[in-house]
Amino acid sequence: METTVTSWARRIWQDLQPTPGRLSGTLRIVLASVLTLLFLMALRMPFASIGLYFIFLIGRDSPSVSLRSAIYSLIALAVSIGTSFAVVILTDNDPMARVLSVAIVTFIAGVFILASTVSVLASTWGFIFCTLIALWETQTPADTIVKTSLYLLGTIGLAVGCSVAVEYIFGTRHPAEELQEQRRIRYEALETMFSLYARGATAEEISPAAIRVARLAAAGQTKMQDLYNTIVDRNLDTGNLPIGTRVRLTMLAQLMDVAAAFGSQTPTTTDPEIQRRSAHIAELCRDLNPNIIPPIERESELTMKENPTLLDRVDSALHAIVSMPVDTATHREIKDKELVALPSKKVPLLIPGAIKSPDTIVFALKLSLCATICYIIYNAVDWPGISTSVTTVLITGLSSSGAIKQKLIFRLLGSAIGGLIFGLGATVFLFPYMDSITSLVVLIGAVAFIAAWWAAGRQFNYVGLQIAFAFYIVAFEGFSAPTELAPARDRLIGILLALVVMAFVFDLLWPVRTVTAMRKALASMLRRESSFLRLFETETEHSEFVFQADILRDQIGKSVAGIRSMGEVVEYEFGVDRKEHERTSHMIIGTALTSTALFWNQFAFLYGEQDIDFLTQPALAEMRRKLADRIDAMAASVVEKTPLPATSTPIVDDSLLNDSRYGEYVRNSVARYEELQVAVSNLSLQV
Incomplete structure (x- = not known):
């Protein structure tokens, strides 16, 4: 046990070490947080905690990326507000309709988390909707709830505006x-x-x-x-x-x-x-x-x-x-x-x-079931303080059990640090003695720096986000200093409730091991590569070929990055075979990189219109057809863990290997295919 604790402490310490660009990014978040705080306090805008948290979600790769991220976030927010209003108006604020709306919205959000290239917008939409629809469970007058919902748009707009302004002044050029x-x-x-x-x-x-x-x-x-x-x-x-x-x-x-x-x-x-x-x-x-x-x-x-x-x-x-x-x-x-x-x-x-995709539908159903159960529970016991259970589901819900366990553990750790230590500590020891905006700015700046620095790490970055979220939720209940300890307790209980519900649904009811998800992702990569090799058989116009090839290329690039990210969470799986799973994950990553090299050696030669003869030459077209067939067989072998079918027919005639025009392309294709074949053969024998 001591060795494990020491190992984790060493890894966290290593993850907190300075890296190129870390300090500048952290300071930009701190500056944006302080400016947002001053505006929110001066204008007395509600939902300050959500506004300050959104600063951490805005992309800060460059000023234009920050602006685009801000616009997308505001669009998602506006759609969330509109959706909540539509549900209330069309159903005359029927309680059952609100419950069903949570189930439907979280299902749709779950689908688009996996099916879109801007998954963060889907989770933001679901997260904000569940926050707003919960307001209608109270006895607050309708006009007050409407104004509060619109204020939320203003609060987040102000926060992202400050963040974008800081990026335009200090961002990467x-x-x-x-x-x-x-x-x-x-x-x-x-x-x-x-x-x-x-x-x-x-x-x-x-x-x-x-x-x-x-x-x-x-x-x-x-x-x-x-x-x-x-x-x-x-x-x-x-x-x-x-x-x-x-x-x-x-x-x-x-x-x-x-x-x-x-x-x-x-x-x-x-x-x-x-x-x-x-x-x-x-x-x-x-x-x-x-x-x-x-x-x-x-x-x-x-x-x-x-x-x-x-x-x-x-x-x-x-x-x-x-x-x-x-x-x-x-x-x-x-x-x-x-x-x-x-x-x-x-x-x-x-x-x-x-x-x-069946995987997308199953994931969305699991996410919707968890969110709905949590929503029903906290309303059934009339305990709105544990509403963080629903947001926990939407923020931590991922597609494999290892990734879910990692996010849940990190959210619990971040919430304990941000909510209990920083939030509760500030409530007990600091707020009673703070009588100026200066002291509040210093406190927010310090916590924002710690959270932003932590969030800039690789392995434990999610902890930093949750430190910020939990602290803001506890510390900003209104425009005066919090005087009760119950909010911190309630929110932590809400997180624990989500942990229990998600552990049951994702890990017991519908478990998906991380290695299984990695195998499916690799198989999907291989099928896309075979689709690329067959592409010119269906697309005779070169412009259309390039358009479809670009789509496949983007998906393959993101898939290999995703497989590598999944490999980092295999250690969060439980069971006696975890070491074997870790070894298999390394082999899957290696196979994915090998298949990517094969794809790019094809793509680089076939993309340019000046190389159109590489696409039309009959012997090369036949070689790609054979490659596509065998790569499809590899995809099946990866998922089903079955040996590759034996093949004795060469994929290309030997005379092309030394051809002055096509020789380099053919030799690269054969070499990369043989390497991929060996990698997949070894992988098919693993768990």
């Missing part, structure tokens, strides 16, 4: 350059560490380099993906960023993770083989450094083992990056810059086929 710098820092750290291993440096020499890699790994890919999303949303010049930047960032983050694990478990080495491999890894990282253009083409070492070592996993992650198509300044003059970053305007709002 050159995201492409900053993203290049983020990539350079990581490759340089990897090169330094593995160079030290290569020359047999002492543990004292290696330790600082390993710590640096560990800190960068702890930062994860969030900051880099945010910068990428800024480029996408604003359709900015991508500069010298390589093609397939989104998936390269996920690959780099995975490489940092396994390299950090290797560094933490290998203080030093005198093994000649490890030194040789470390030297080769250092050379590759130096070649991949974004400041070196074009990159030197080298072969990486790939070892497919059933029980790979950490160094094997480093080689595998690095091989996925090296296997991506090479992009140089010469290529950039030919290839469309959209190969680097796909503008968001080309990404559909709804994910094709997701609304009708």
Whole structure:
């Protein structure tokens, strides 16, 4: 038990370490919070707690992204208010209609959480609706409730306005350059560490380099993906960023993770083989450094083992990056810059086929059932203070049991820190002695800094959001200092109620293990890749082919990032087979990266209109058809855990391997397919 507590304390401490851009982002949130507080107190706007919390939800990748996020949030809020009014007016405020509306709205929100590319808007809509419809359960006059609901729009509008203004003054101006710098820092750290291993440096020499890699790994890919999303949303010049930047960032983050694990478990080495491999890894990282253009083409070492070592996993992650198509300044003059970053305007709002997916419907039903049960319970016992149970369901409801357990644990921890320690502590020890707005600003600024800094981490960022939410809920009951301890108690009980209900529904009634969700996501990726390979059979116009290919490319890029995120929560699964699940999750991530490299080697050659002959050449078309069929078989094998069917027919005629025009494309296709086949074969034998 002591070892477990020590391990968690060490991980939390590591997650709180400074990372590039963390301080500036935290200070911007603090400034926006203080400005919002001053305006809300001066204008005496209700729902101050929700307004201040929304500052943490606004994207701050760039001024334009903040503005877009703010507009979307206000639209979702306005729709929530309109929906609540419609329910009350059309049903004459019938109690049963309110209960049914909670069930229906949370079901629809659950569908769009999984089926749309802006899932946060769906959860915001459901969260605000449940907050507003609960007001009609009280004996408050209708005109007062209407005014209060409209005030909520003003409060959140004011909060997001302050947040956007701060971002326009202090936000990132050159995201492409900053993203290049983020990539350079990581490759340089990897090169330094593995160079030290290569020359047999002492543990004292290696330790600082390993710590640096560990800190960068702890930062994860969030900051880099945010910068990428800024480029996408604003359709900015991508500069010298390589093609397939989104998936390269996920690959780099995975490489940092396994390299950090290797560094933490290998203080030093005198093994000649490890030194040789470390030297080769250092050379590759130096070649991949974004400041070196074009990159030197080298072969990486790939070892497919059933029980790979950490160094094997480093080689595998690095091989996925090296296997991506090479992009140089010469290529950039030919290839469309959209190969680097796909503008968001080309990404559909709804994910094709997701609304009708059985997994989406089941998830929405589970979410709706939990929210409805909590809503009925707190109204049946006439205890409005535990209404946080409904919001807990909407905020923590995710699609796998591991992810749900993680969010629930983090929400409980964040609520204990923010609500009980900070909120209750301020109520008892600080508010009775505070008699000016200055002292309140200092308190809010301090708590906002702690919450924002915590929320900027990778593993425990959700705790930071819940610290802010719980503190604001407890500390801002009105425009005067709270004098009762009951609100903190009630809200914590509401969270515990949601924990119990969701544990029953998600973990006992309809359980979905995280590894199972990862297998389904990988299978979906593989099917989309096979759809891409068959695309030109149905789309004869190149413009339509590009349009459909871009949709598939966006979905595959997001899927591989999602699979990697799911892999981080497998440790929150319970049971004796957890270690086996963790090992399987690593294999799924490796397989996903391998399949992504296969996809991009196809995509880079087939995307440009100048390479139209790659699409129409009969032998290449037949090769892609065979690849598509076999990838579909792989998808079935991944889900059903069955061996791959034996095949003896080659996927392409040997004469094309050395063809002056098509040889490189064919050789890459065969190599990436064979690697994927081995990865899927190994995975089909796991739990």
